Amino acid sequence: MTTDLEARIRERIQREGPLTFAAFMEMALYEPGLGYYTSGADRVGPQGDFYTSPAAHPAFAALLGLQVEQLWRLLGAPGAFPVLEVGAGKGLLRDDLHAFLEAFAPACARALRYSALDAGTPGAAWPASAFAGAIISNELFDSLPFHRLVREGDQLREVYVTLLGEGLAEVRAEPSEPALARYLEAEGITLEEGQETEVCLKAGPLLERLAGLLERGLIITVDYGELAPARHSRRRRHGTALCYYRHGTNEDFLRRLGRQDITAHVDFTALVGAGEAAGLENLGFPSQAELLRNLGWEAFAALLPRRGLPATQVQANLFGLRELVKPEGMGRFRALIQGRGLAAGELDGLRYDPQRVARLVALGERLPIPLLREAHTPLLAGRYPHTEVDWSDQLGRWLEEGTSPPPGQASGP
Numbered sequence: 001m002t003t004d005l006e007a008r009i010r011e012r013i014q015r016e017g018p019l020t021f022a023a024f025m026e027m028a029l030y031e032p033g034l035g036y037y038t039s040g041a042d043r044v045g046p047q048g049d050f051y052t053s054p055a056a057h058p059a060f061a062a063l064l065g066l067q068v069e070q071l072w073r074l075l076g077a078p079g080a081f082p083v084l085e086v087g088a089g090k091g092l093l094r095d096d097l098h099a100f101l102e103a104f105a106p107a108c109a110r111a112l113r114y115s116a117l118d119a120g121t122p123g124a125a126w127p128a129s130a131f132a133g134a135i136i137s138n139e140l141f142d143s144l145p146f147h148r149l150v151r152e153g154d155q156l157r158e159v160y161v162t163l164l165g166e167g168l169a170e171v172r173a174e175p176s177e178p179a180l181a182r183y184l185e186a187e188g189i190t191l192e193e194g195q196e197t198e199v200c201l202k203a204g205p206l207l208e209r210l211a212g213l214l215e216r217g218l219i220i221t222v223d224y225g226e227l228a229p230a231r232h233s234r235r236r237r238h239g240t241a242l243c244y245y246r247h248g249t250n251e252d253f254l255r256r257l258g259r260q261d262i263t264a265h266v267d268f269t270a271l272v273g274a275g276e277a278a279g280l281e282n283l284g285f286p287s288q289a290e291l292l293r294n295l296g297w298e299a300f301a302a303l304l305p306r307r308g309l310p311a312t313q314v315q316a317n318l319f320g321l322r323e324l325v326k327p328e329g330m331g332r333f334r335a336l337i338q339g340r341g342l343a344a345g346e347l348d349g350l351r352y353d354p355q356r357v358a359r360l361v362a363l364g365e366r367l368p369i370p371l372l373r374e375a376h377t378p379l380l381a382g383r384y385p386h387t388e389v390d391w392s393d394q395l396g397r398w399l400e401e402g403t404s405p406p407p408g409q410a411s412g413p
């Protein structure tokens with residue numbers, strides 16, 4: 001049966017000819033009312049197709065909240081403190097960050113003016129003018145439409161989506177725009193024969209738009225991806241594009257239109273370049289594990305079992321907490337920290353300070369560690385495929401070490 005979305009894609013191909021993969025993906029994910037992210041369905045969490053850090057455990061929001069609170073103090077504790085989250089989904093990160101700060105730092109929570117924007121919630125207004133504050137995103141850039149490129153002989157070719165009989169099919173032809181070859185050239189990337197990769201031409205301009213809104217403060221971009229040499233390396237011969245459907249992955253890009261996610265690793269070099277062009281400073285590029293550990297992850301892990309909670313609740317929460325820093329999973333995601341008018345050395349998220357962690361531990365009951373609620377993904381109970389990895393070694397070491405520095409301090413990109 002042809003769905004409305006498929007009918008629209010077919011009509012457009014009949015009208016305009018083959019679509020670039022980026023144009024196809026734009027429709028599959030964002031066609032108003034019909035796309036994967038615009039049809040109103042729950043995409044993240046147990047009922048959806050994948051989970052993200054805010055869904056894995058609310059400590060992610062709380063730890064980012066600690067960075068937001070420090071930034072608020074660095075900016076002179078203003079009475080109104082704007083935080084813009086882009087790609088906020090249903091607002092879980094906003095809700096948990098707010099709740100944590102209300103309990104931990106009420107004055108900061110009162111000052112917080114948090115706007116959560118998402119392409120799936122039309123009508124929400126972008127700030128009208130630049131502000132001093134923070135701009136946050138989690139897994140935003142991996143969901144922007146991308147072009148798929150492949151090298152055939154000495155030619156760069158692009159993947160298009162066309163009609164073949166009754167169905168959709170991929171074909172390769174000349175790149176749709178010179179900007180694609182220029183992008184790879186600017187990053188010093190030469191694909192080898194048969195190598196595929198993805199290029200997102202929307203990521204840089206979006207980052208520049210965000211930079212234009214930041215008068216002073218931080219842009220914190222958390223996502224999976226790498227800097228260009230690793231992102232487009234020969235090790236990734238087949239590229240990184242993937243679909244997520246019911247907590248599993250596949251490469252059937254032309255199936256389940258509007259019902260499965262399509263995503264690819266972020267090319268952080270493009271975001272760094274866009275930030276520099278907009279006058280931002282690159283303050284750090286830690287892994288998610290390093291960022292969260294710098295912010296106090298260990299204090300949360302150490303105090304959680306001392307809360308007098310039932311053992312099953314402790315286990316479920318520790319499991320979610322560990323998921324955030326697991327080296328083979330979300331711990332390996334990256335956090336690009338760009339700023340204006342701030343120094344890297346002063347940011348809690350970019351240096352491990354054992355005394356700060358010890359002070360958080362000393363708070364005991366007064367550290368309002370958030371617990372899993374129905375809105376989060378029950379990873380321990382759920383047996384989601386990505387959680388079946390042994391995380392014990394590194395995390396065990398961290399907890400035993402207590403106050404020693406993390407393996408590989410945060411470093412600038």
Ligand SMILES: C[S@@+](CC[C@H](N)C(=O)[O-])C[C@H]1O[C@@H](n2cnc3c(N)ncnc32)[C@H](O)[C@@H]1O
Pocket residue numbers: 037044052053054055086087088089090117118119120137138139140143144206
């Ligand atoms: C992978 S989801 C992540 C949602 C949420 N941040 C989380 O971590 O659970 C990506 C989200 O980014 C949104 N999005 C994509 N492009 C956007 C844009 N240009 N502006 C605002 N939101 C966008 C999508 O609608 C989707 O909700």
